[in-house]
Amino acid sequence: MKTILVTGGTDGIGKGLAMDLLKKGNRVIVLGSSLKKGLDFCSEAKQFTDENKVIFLQANLSLVSENKRIIEEIKRNYDELDALVLCAQSQKYSTIYKETDEGFEFSFALYYLSRYVLSYGLKTILEKAKAPIIINVCAPGTKGSVKWDNLQYKNKYNSIKAIMHGSRLNDLLGVSFVENYPNRKIKYVLFNPVAVQTKGATQAYEQPAIRFLVNKIFKLIGKPVNEAIKPILELMERPPNLNLSAYKQKKVVSLTMETFNKDYAERLFKLTEDLLLLVEIIP
Numbered sequence: 001m002k003t004i005l006v007t008g009g010t011d012g013i014g015k016g017l018a019m020d021l022l023k024k025g026n027r028v029i030v031l032g033s034s035l036k037k038g039l040d041f042c043s044e045a046k047q048f049t050d051e052n053k054v055i056f057l058q059a060n061l062s063l064v065s066e067n068k069r070i071i072e073e074i075k076r077n078y079d080e081l082d083a084l085v086l087c088a089q090s091q092k093y094s095t096i097y098k099e100t101d102e103g104f105e106f107s108f109a110l111y112y113l114s115r116y117v118l119s120y121g122l123k124t125i126l127e128k129a130k131a132p133i134i135i136n137v138c139a140p141g142t143k144g145s146v147k148w149d150n151l152q153y154k155n156k157y158n159s160i161k162a163i164m165h166g167s168r169l170n171d172l173l174g175v176s177f178v179e180n181y182p183n184r185k186i187k188y189v190l191f192n193p194v195a196v197q198t199k200g201a202t203q204a205y206e207q208p209a210i211r212f213l214v215n216k217i218f219k220l221i222g223k224p225v226n227e228a229i230k231p232i233l234e235l236m237e238r239p240p241n242l243n244l245s246a247y248k249q250k251k252v253v254s255l256t257m258e259t260f261n262k263d264y265a266e267r268l269f270k271l272t273e274d275l276l277l278l279v280e281i282i283p
């Protein structure tokens with residue numbers, strides 16, 4: 001039995017993965033911010049799995065402090081972690097710049113910083129597993145460049161652009177993680193599921209007309225969750241040999257793209273460490 005943590009495991013792609021992994025007999029810890037979604041997940045899962053194999057942890061991962069609390073809790077309660085699957089995300093469309101209580105732009109905090117803190121924070125417990133893997137479900141290979149002077153998209157805010165920017169930051173997180181990590185036991189996978197028929201994606205817009213249109217488009221081009229998760233489950237069963245790999249569905253994304261530049265990864269790593277220090281200095 002493997003122990004697997006799925007952030008954003010109470011809905012969408014994360015939920016699809018978590019349910020499947022439970023059905024295969026694993027112990028799965030799901031993480032989300034809504035208590036109701038978490039309790040619903042548990043009662044659904046308990047219809048086919050042992051009560052002690054399904055665990056829900058409630059946390060607002062847009063806060064660094066919450067990520068740190070979760071890391072401590074996981075380390076306290078489990079000897080090893082076989083897989084970390086990163087799915088927590090909000091795709092709500094907005095042009096209003098929003099900061100967390102810790103002073104980070106919301107999407108930057110949830111989509112990038114949380115994944116950074118969890119990847120590094122759970123490294124030691126992942127290393128104890130036989131073949132540990134981190135699956136970062138994002139959008140590797142997103143064209144464009146990192147805005148070094150506007151890392152958190154403070155100017156001309158638009159959530160779509162901020163999310164696309166966050167995808168580039170996650171690509172660099174994958175690169176720095178394997179570069180900074182001499183042991184190389186943990187395989188890091190960046191995975192782009194493309195269009196998936198989740199509520200998060202299809203209800204991203206408040207405006208009824210746009211929501212209607214997006215729904216139509218996703219019905220045409222999107223995959224249902226149970227189809228979209230298949231390549232991720234395959235990667236978890238047969239992890240790639242490479243320390244870092246990136247996929248767009250089943251297709252390999254070339255790591256020679258600018259978005260995986262090692263110097264940029266090092267630069268972002270240092271900037272992120274500085275930002276995280278600020279959270280400790282200013283409580």
Ligand SMILES: NC(=O)c1ccc[n+]([C@@H]2O[C@H](COP(=O)([O-])OP(=O)(O)OC[C@H]3O[C@@H](n4cnc5c(N)ncnc54)[C@H](OP(=O)(O)O)[C@@H]3O)[C@@H](O)[C@H]2O)c1
Nearest residue numbers: 008010011012013032033034061088089195196198200201
């Ligand atoms: N769906 C697509 O078409 C698509 C395409 C490309 C990439 N992706 C990527 O795939 C991943 C999963 O997407 P999805 O469509 O499955 O998402 P989703 O259906 O919106 O589910 C998001 C999950 O994240 C959790 N979450 C949201 N805010 C949170 C917070 N502050 N703290 C903790 N958990 C939080 C949600 O639970 P709560 O609501 O309880 O917090 C939920 O479990 C994302 O990273 C997304 O960028 C998706």
